[in-house]
Amino acid sequence: MTASGLAADLLALYDKLRDSKGGVGAAALRQRRCGGCGLELSPADLSAIRARASDDVVRCEECSRILVRTAESGL
């Protein structure tokens, strides 16, 4: 496993996004919507996210923020 390397990459990505997104680099995925921009994901997008590994980084197609999956994501 390269968990530490992944975390460093993720942190760098988060910092970059935070700078370009007005201080919010990540958004919770709730009720099938991006918490950052409010985009509602299509069933195809949701099933693609569902198929990703739980430690994989999912990004919003609309605002590029890191989507954080929660129990309320609607997946």
Ligand SMILES: [Zn+2]
């Ligand atoms: Zn978004």
